[in-house]
Amino acid sequence: MAREFTSVGVVGLGTMGAGIVEVFARNGIDVVAVEISEAALQRGRTTLTGSTDRAVAKGKLAEAERDALLSRVHFQVGLDALHSVDLVIEAVPEHLDLKQRIFAELDRVCKPEAILATNTSSLSVTEISVATTRPNQVIGIHFFNPAPVMKLVEVVRTVVTSADVVADVEALCERLGKVDVTISDRAGFIANALLFGYLNHAVSMLESRYATREDIDAAMKLGCGLPMGPLALMDLIGLDTAYEILDTMYRRGGRDRRHAPVPLIKQMVTAGLLGRKSGRGFYTYERPGSPVVVPDEQTPVASESALADGARGIAKVGVVGSGTMATGIIEVFAKAGYEVVSVTRGAEKSAKVFESVKTSLNKGVVRGKLSEADRDAALGRINWSATLEHLADVDLVVEAVVEELSVKKALFASLDEICKPGVVLATTTSSLPVIDVAMATQRPADVVGLHFFNPAPIMPLIEVVQTIRTSVETTTTAKAVCATLGKTGVVCGDRSGFIVNALLFPYLNDAVKMLEASYSTADDIDYAMKLGCGYPMGPFELLDVVGLDVSLAIQRELYLELREPGFAPAPLLEHLVTAGYLGRKTGRGFRDHTRR
Numbered sequence: 001m002a003r004e005f006t007s008v009g010v011v012g013l014g015t016m017g018a019g020i021v022e023v024f025a026r027n028g029i030d031v032v033a034v035e036i037s038e039a040a041l042q043r044g045r046t047t048l049t050g051s052t053d054r055a056v057a058k059g060k061l062a063e064a065e066r067d068a069l070l071s072r073v074h075f076q077v078g079l080d081a082l083h084s085v086d087l088v089i090e091a092v093p094e095h096l097d098l099k100q101r102i103f104a105e106l107d108r109v110c111k112p113e114a115i116l117a118t119n120t121s122s123l124s125v126t127e128i129s130v131a132t133t134r135p136n137q138v139i140g141i142h143f144f145n146p147a148p149v150m151k152l153v154e155v156v157r158t159v160v161t162s163a164d165v166v167a168d169v170e171a172l173c174e175r176l177g178k179v180d181v182t183i184s185d186r187a188g189f190i191a192n193a194l195l196f197g198y199l200n201h202a203v204s205m206l207e208s209r210y211a212t213r214e215d216i217d218a219a220m221k222l223g224c225g226l227p228m229g230p231l232a233l234m235d236l237i238g239l240d241t242a243y244e245i246l247d248t249m250y251r252r253g254g255r256d257r258r259h260a261p262v263p264l265i266k267q268m269v270t271a272g273l274l275g276r277k278s279g280r281g282f283y284t285y286e287r288p289g290s291p292v293v294v295p296d297e298q299t300p301v302a303s304e305s306a307l308a309d310g311a312r313g314i315a316k317v318g319v320v321g322s323g324t325m326a327t328g329i330i331e332v333f334a335k336a337g338y339e340v341v342s343v344t345r346g347a348e349k350s351a352k353v354f355e356s357v358k359t360s361l362n363k364g365v366v367r368g369k370l371s372e373a374d375r376d377a378a379l380g381r382i383n384w385s386a387t388l389e390h391l392a393d394v395d396l397v398v399e400a401v402v403e404e405l406s407v408k409k410a411l412f413a414s415l416d417e418i419c420k421p422g423v424v425l426a427t428t429t430s431s432l433p434v435i436d437v438a439m440a441t442q443r444p445a446d447v448v449g450l451h452f453f454n455p456a457p458i459m460p461l462i463e464v465v466q467t468i469r470t471s472v473e474t475t476t477t478a479k480a481v482c483a484t485l486g487k488t489g490v491v492c493g494d495r496s497g498f499i500v501n502a503l504l505f506p507y508l509n510d511a512v513k514m515l516e517a518s519y520s521t522a523d524d525i526d527y528a529m530k531l532g533c534g535y536p537m538g539p540f541e542l543l544d545v546v547g548l549d550v551s552l553a554i555q556r557e558l559y560l561e562l563r564e565p566g567f568a569p570a571p572l573l574e575h576l577v578t579a580g581y582l583g584r585k586t587g588r589g590f591r592d593h594t595r596r
């Protein structure tokens with residue numbers, strides 16, 4: 001017989017605790033909600049009523065349901081109020097000594113059969129459990145932020161947690177409408193172990209002025225479809241909590257330097273910039289606790305005219321290449337009203353590109369997104385050529401030929417001879433240093449990276465890569481062009497992986513290492529990232545789509561450039577590539593796609 005949970009206790013009503021209270025009360029369970037002081041209790045109450053009022057306003061909760069929900073919550077100061085609950089979830093700050101003290105106290109106060117659970121993100125559940133006389137009834141129940149929204153719960157069993165306690169908690173999660181993954185007690189469990197290296201890396205990009213906060217966040221949202229960028233997520237988590245999690249993961253997780261908190265985080269915590277909860281973190285919020293970002297001194301001036309200010313006029317664009325990217329880029333420019341000169345290596349290639357562009361535009365017509373007249377006009381704006389000489393009078397050249405440095409360098413040297421002065425020369429390389437290409441010309445100030453994402457007509461992001469020789473005018477022009485294409489151009493430095501790949505691939509590689517270590521299954525890891533962090537795909541789904549060979553090549557580049565030991569490609573990834581398991585394209589990668 002599964003255990004009945006009629007009444008639960010929640011200790012600490014901060015970012016997580018208040019949300020956890022809501023989850024239980026929404027599902028008909030009485031909650032004793034405990035804080036350290038009247039003032040903290042009042043804050044927790046305000047968070048809860050704020051959240052339920054918003055749910056009512058959005059039509060997600062009836063008023064009567066809200067009233068019933070709130071009537072199930074009993075707010076109390078001090079742990080003594082928890083004497084008769086069936087389960088306690090602790091959600092106090094991420095400090096081992098504090099949690100141990102609270103568990104020792106809970107052990108004394110709570111009835112003998114009560115389950116004691118911690119919502120810790122990174123501390124050892126085992127170490128917390130030994131502060132009690134009932135470690136077999138201690139378990140981790142790790143909710144995700146915001147708890148009422150995120151579907152995932154990581155259930156953490158220690159070596160002494162009894163099997164029936166695990167089973168009862170799993171059944172409870174199901175009753176709460178959550179999806180649980182049960183795992184053993186390792187720093188960061190699944191999701192945070194994969195998430196925090198990425199978050200810390202994003203902060204280091206900001207700290208080193210590699211890119212702005214807006215551009216880092218936009219890159220990950222628009223380039224990977226994530227629900228929020230890493231810096232906005234740090235603000236949501238709370239910088240103090242994030243610091244503690246990183247610090248613990250660094251110490252418990254093998255001293256991986258990528259988890260050593262970036263100094264900026266500590267400075268911000270010391271300065272009281274804790275994120276949303278204090279009204280200011282990486283961004284500034286309307287007031288403490290509010291999700292509404294307000295402009296501050298770092299907010300860029302985003303008007304169209306300001307963007308175009310100092311930009312060169314671009315009317316005619318040359319695109320060199322005939323592959324997937326070149327084809328998409330030609331379409332994007334022609335659709336946006338630019339006159340385009342496509343240069344390929346011959347009439348046959350040009351005919352193929354023409355057919356692909358036409359097919360793609362026709363799809364737009366069928367879907368009602370483009371009129372036939374606009375399609376014809378776009379096609380009419382493209383001039384087809386097999387010689388670079390036709391680029392003599394263009395204002396911008398976008399190079400999208402094979403990813404080989406010698407080929408690109410030779411091409412840029414030719415462009416330097418042929419093109420008129422003042423032209424912007426752009427490369428779409430995704431992995432080569434832009435400066436190498438720039439130095440093949442006599443005008444490196446005019447050379448910039450324009451890293452489009454595949455498929456170019458659909459993906460809303462372009463990384464604008466400036467080298468140490470790129471002029472401000474060139475970058476400004478490139479950004480203005482992105483805007484006229486209806487895309488977001490994010491500016492970054494000339495480092496391997498730019499923003500998106502540098503943040504994405506180490507995370508994917510970490511997921512492979514986690515699988516290799518048999519900590520969890522590919523399915524559970526995919527669930528954890530989708531349901532815990534709102535990612536559109538899990539890491540193994542994404543790896544199979546991107547291609548394991550492509551992923552391995554990018555990861556190798558990152559490792560070679562940054563020499564970060566944690567970036568070393570996962571041996572399992574190398575083996576799968578060697579075995580020819582490259583993902584969907586070969587029918588098998590992490591999963592077998594032939595049987596679906």
Ligand SMILES: NC(=O)c1ccc[n+]([C@@H]2O[C@H](COP(=O)([O-])OP(=O)(O)OC[C@H]3O[C@@H](n4cnc5c(N)ncnc54)[C@H](O)[C@@H]3O)[C@@H](O)[C@H]2O)c1
Pocket residue numbers: 011012013014015016017034035036040090091092093094102119120121122142143144145236237238241245277
């Ligand atoms: N923030 C996140 O995104 C997130 C997500 C999952 C899990 N967690 C984990 O949840 C736990 C809480 O984190 P948080 O972000 O909600 O922290 P928080 O700082 O927002 O809230 C902690 C609350 O605990 C209260 N508290 C402190 N000492 C107490 C005591 N002795 N008795 C009762 N209440 C006490 C504080 O007054 C505060 O309201 C941590 O273990 C954290 O790692 C956090």
